[in-house]
Amino acid sequence: MDIMSFQDLFRQEATRREVLTTGHVVPEPERCVQCGICSYNCPIGIDVRGHVWQGRAVKDSHCLTCGECVARCPRGVLSFQRTNLFDGRTK
């Protein structure tokens, strides 16, 4: 691995951590078919599917941003995005 790609990797990892700490799980509702895999795999039982149905980001204070729902969704509905806590919309 050359130095450039190592730096890229480091930057990617730093960005990933930043998103995990400052971001929320944000849905793209039109991709969703309400199968419920997200809620099923949430370790603390957040109704992720319900958020998607209403087109809302998961701003539950209990959300660990562990990424289980994002990774398990078979249709790529969910992603981590930095969100503005105060206006309720994704940036």
Next chain:
Amino acid sequence: MRYVIIGMGVAGIAAAEAIRRQDSTGEIVLVGDDPHGFYSRPGLAYYLSGELSDRQLFPYAAQDFHKLNLRYVKGRVTRIYPVEHQVDVDRHGRLDYDRLLLAVGSTAVRLNTPGADLEGVVKLDHLDDARRIVKMARRAKTAVVIGGGITALELVEGLVARGVRVHYFLRGECYWRSVLDEEESQVILQRLQDDGVRIHFCTEAAEILGKRGRVVGVRTADGRQIKCKLVAFAIGIRPRTELAQAAGLDVERGILVNEYLQTSAADIYAAGDAAQVFDPLSGRSILDSLWGPARDQGYAAGLNMAGQQTAYVKSAPFNVTRLAGLTTTIIGTVGRGQDEDLLGIARGDSETWRQLPDAIVAQSGFDVNRLRLLVGEKRLLGAIVMGDQTLSMPLQKMILTGVDITPIRSKLLAPNAPIADVIADYWTQWRKEHASQQ
């Protein structure tokens, strides 16, 4: 005001939500004969593959129904009287309505191969079907899957995940020929073969063989016999139009509705799989069998029923699915022609995908990350994104809003063009330029 909604699928529920949003006091009566009520039909695939428990398939909890303040009548509507504004409900008698919604869905086309009524011949159309397959897969070592489209692959992959050896019959040499191109089909079929699926090209089932009423094998048209205990089929769906037809409503392949989801009879609306919706853009009436449009149509129908005139604007059809483990997004117009493995439309399908005007195909990528674009004169007409989904959202927006691609058209059509990079760069630039309008 009494609103009667027939059907408890996503179109019916979305209509109830829209009505309640507009009218807090009107009476909403939901009539349905599905013992399971509202559940995610597309989610059955994930239940079959073992990624999900069947208890998880229900998006609505009791309090969600409570919030809508609706009356549920469990029963089957046997007749509609459009002039009298009444419906007959089995075992409940006659019910008056002011506005009626037909959100009755669609049903799987039956296999008419001899032996199709044997025990062990299954479809994936309903939660009961999925439960039956899960139960049977415990005993069956081998299964034959017949058909095309998304549902056939859901059956193949679900059975493989449950340890069943699967023989997949295709009438031709490609999978889902009407939507995928040859290479895409090849990618999918190769991945299935890598998972141990035995694919039988140019093969048709001539007879399902049985013993004491149960499946023991399949005889093919060219005389081969394959032993199996399970035969699963997915050869298309048919909108449920019987009620509408009997009531004298205009029906083609589905129940015909205008852009306000109104049928030919006063105060009767239709939405979802059962509806054949007028699309002002193409001037044609189109069938979709997709969760998203069903929800949108149901919602628009509900608003119209409650007096807020709202046209249903058909957007570019869009579906995300997983084909042989590859997340695949299909947007706009991507394919052409007929599919010999399907009769009519398949679940997760839209007729728009095959209404191909003159478009040039540009492609890039390899095996698991593939991108195919259908490039029109000034805009993108369709896209298939397989594997990496980074570009699916930008492409969806570009196709949906008809973004002018004149500046990049020649780049996209250049031989061996890095089309993913061209799109990504153009999208970034386009968004910056249009940020103030978004």
